[in-house]
Amino acid sequence: MAQSTLDSMPGASTGTVVITEPLNFWGGKRVKPREEKNAEPVFEPATGRVLCQMVPCGAEEVDEAIQSAYAAYQKWSKMAGMERARVMLEAARIIRERREKIAKLEVINNGKTITEALGNIDFSWKSIEYYAGLAGTLAGQHIQLPGGAFAYSRREPLGVCVGIGAWNFPFLITTLKSAPALACGNAMVYKPSPMAPVTAVILAEIYKEAGVPDGLFCVVQGGAETGSLLCHHPKVAKVSFTGSVPTGKKVMEMSAKSVKQVTLELGGKSPLIIFKDCELENAVKGALMANFLTQGQVCCNGTRVFVQREIMPQFLEEVVKRTKAIPVGDPLLGSTRMGPLISKPQLEKVLGFVSQAKKEGARVLCGGDPFVPSDPKLKGGYFMSPCVLGTSNTLVNGGTAHAQSALFFNTQSLSTDNCRDDMTCVKEEIFGPVMSVLPFDTEEEVIQRANNTTFGLASGVFTRDISRAHRVAASMEAGTCFINNYNINPIELPFGGYKMSGFGRENGQVTIEYYSQLKTVVVEMGDVESLF
Numbered sequence: 001m002a003q004s005t006l007d008s009m010p011g012a013s014t015g016t017v018v019i020t021e022p023l024n025f026w027g028g029k030r031v032k033p034r035e036e037k038n039a040e041p042v043f044e045p046a047t048g049r050v051l052c053q054m055v056p057c058g059a060e061e062v063d064e065a066i067q068s069a070y071a072a073y074q075k076w077s078k079m080a081g082m083e084r085a086r087v088m089l090e091a092a093r094i095i096r097e098r099r100e101k102i103a104k105l106e107v108i109n110n111g112k113t114i115t116e117a118l119g120n121i122d123f124s125w126k127s128i129e130y131y132a133g134l135a136g137t138l139a140g141q142h143i144q145l146p147g148g149a150f151a152y153s154r155r156e157p158l159g160v161c162v163g164i165g166a167w168n169f170p171f172l173i174t175t176l177k178s179a180p181a182l183a184c185g186n187a188m189v190y191k192p193s194p195m196a197p198v199t200a201v202i203l204a205e206i207y208k209e210a211g212v213p214d215g216l217f218c219v220v221q222g223g224a225e226t227g228s229l230l231c232h233h234p235k236v237a238k239v240s241f242t243g244s245v246p247t248g249k250k251v252m253e254m255s256a257k258s259v260k261q262v263t264l265e266l267g268g269k270s271p272l273i274i275f276k277d278c279e280l281e282n283a284v285k286g287a288l289m290a291n292f293l294t295q296g297q298v299c300c301n302g303t304r305v306f307v308q309r310e311i312m313p314q315f316l317e318e319v320v321k322r323t324k325a326i327p328v329g330d331p332l333l334g335s336t337r338m339g340p341l342i343s344k345p346q347l348e349k350v351l352g353f354v355s356q357a358k359k360e361g362a363r364v365l366c367g368g369d370p371f372v373p374s375d376p377k378l379k380g381g382y383f384m385s386p387c388v389l390g391t392s393n394t395l396v397n398g399g400t401a402h403a404q405s406a407l408f409f410n411t412q413s414l415s416t417d418n419c420r421d422d423m424t425c426v427k428e429e430i431f432g433p434v435m436s437v438l439p440f441d442t443e444e445e446v447i448q449r450a451n452n453t454t455f456g457l458a459s460g461v462f463t464r465d466i467s468r469a470h471r472v473a474a475s476m477e478a479g480t481c482f483i484n485n486y487n488i489n490p491i492e493l494p495f496g497g498y499k500m501s502g503f504g505r506e507n508g509q510v511t512i513e514y515y516s517q518l519k520t521v522v523v524e525m526g527d528v529e530s531l532f
């Protein structure tokens with residue numbers, strides 16, 4: 001196995017890795033780009049250094065990959081579920097064995113902290129184990145019909161599935177798509193984000209080493225053009241897409257032309273509702289977990305934090321204190337809790353949202369500035385200080401919560417300090433470490449405001465009132481509602497959006513249905529009764 005990328009990892013530190021091996025994979029091996037045309041530099045976010053070149057695949061390369069996947073599908077789909085499971089369990093074992101090296105590479109390409117990357121890689125091998133466990137359970141039904149006739153249904157794979165991924169969880173998204181696809185007997189051609197192209201090919205090598213037929217899991221590099229070649233290809237049965245709403249719409253439109261099945265895992269602007277009867281320490285911790293993992297670049301983050309007016313002062317004081325204490329710096333250090341954003345344009349976009357929020361009347365309670373770590377090798381990195389937007393009055397003034405709420409929170413529409421529902425930072429997905437805090441008074445009001453968005457990926461509620469918790473969960477127009485925690489997404493649980501956050505699901509047993517189809521076989525045991 002061309003394990004060279006991983007072999008160079010053990011001693012690697014930030015600013016030292018250069019990747020030169022080809023990043024495409026089909027027919028059971030890494031494949032060099034046909035021509036170096038249109039190569040794009042890929043940057044190490046922590047340093048701003050060039051890590052490698054991403055050369056997009058053209059039509060012929062995409063076709064080659066799909067043909068190789070189709071050939072592998074013919075073999076793989078005929079194997080028993082238990083046979084496929086054995087190979088997948090071996091892949092999971094190899095990932096577990098190499099978790100540190102894969103996580104390091106993920107950090108170097110993406111900028112997330114090593115602590116988080118290790119968690120993501122563990123989630124990855126668990127996802128393969130989970131779907132390996134389901135592979136042997138795929139079954140149809142037997143239905144008795146009149147006169148001894150009967151029918152049965154077979155759960156069959158779809159064929160060649162395409163996965164198109166985002167840059168925020170590069171390795172994890174690759175396994176969340178490929179594991180259920182392969183368990184059902186499909187092949188997959190995967191296109192990672194051009195900004196995080198490095199680890200998908202590692203998974204391809206691991207699947208091969210575990211024993212999948214050559215071509216079963218292919219990687220093609222590229223951006224929009226390569227993605228659209230995949231969505232238009234006549235041999236592709238399904239496209240599973242993770243990314244933004246605008247791109248998701250295009251993917252759906254392109255796939256519709258040849259009636260391909262589509263799963264869309266899109267963006268969000270999820271509400272986190274904190275009632276005054278919550279356990280405040282947990283609510284504060286929950287709000288931080290809802291906003292600052294992976295530098296805030298998480299689809300299901302709870303970025304609209306609604307706090308009941310009476311506890312706003314205490315909540316803000318604690319949340320701001322803890323946000324200011326987040327160690328930002330070298331993502332490969334175990335003590336770092338926030339690394340750089342994915343790219344310079346992303347950093348500028350997020351800082352632009354903070355400036356716009358200020359113009360629209362929000363108060364920056366902390367952070368929201370470019371951050372330059374003291375380590376000289378990180379000077380060119382894409383760092384910023386984590387930011388809380390809300391009102392600063394509660395922090396500069398003393399007094400009781402009650403007095404403060406009477407002073408500063410009673411006329412939200414007149415206040416220029418609070419975040420308001422109509423501000424850009426509250427309406428749009430920022431995809432960076434920016435939390436917007438909004439006061440509310442009643443349950444009815446906050447439910448209406450929480451749902452007043454075109455997104456519907458996730459939601460959360462903190463309260464000690466069990467009836468209220470379930471009432472709110474039932475009324476959220478979102479694919480997930482977390483009660484008294486946030487961002488708990490283990491592989492066993494279905495994950496996906498309502499409204500414009502997408503459709504279809506990833507994770508959980510239900511995803512088997514999105515990667516398989518039912519064939520009905522009808523068996524006559526007597527003579528044909530003909531009307532003609």
Ligand SMILES: NC(=O)c1ccc[n+]([C@@H]2O[C@H](COP(=O)([O-])OP(=O)(O)OC[C@H]3O[C@@H](n4cnc5c(N)ncnc54)[C@H](O)[C@@H]3O)[C@@H](O)[C@H]2O)c1
Pocket residue numbers: 164165166167168169191192193194222223224225226227228231242243244245247248250251264265266267268298299300429431457502
């Ligand atoms: N719901 C989820 O599970 C989930 C998970 C992670 C990220 N996201 C969302 O992803 C977004 C951030 O990721 P991003 O910036 O990479 O998104 P993006 O939409 O820009 O790109 C996603 C992928 O689509 C490809 N692409 C771009 N144009 C295409 C086209 N015309 N045809 C086919 N493919 C095309 C890109 O190359 C990339 O691989 C955020 O909105 C985030 O919320 C959602």
Ligand SMILES: O=CCc1c[nH]c2ccc(O)cc12
Pocket residue numbers: 168169176265297298299300489495506507
């Ligand atoms: O950006 C979101 C990526 C993510 C985080 N947790 C999960 C769980 C399931 C998914 O399909 C995606 C994600």
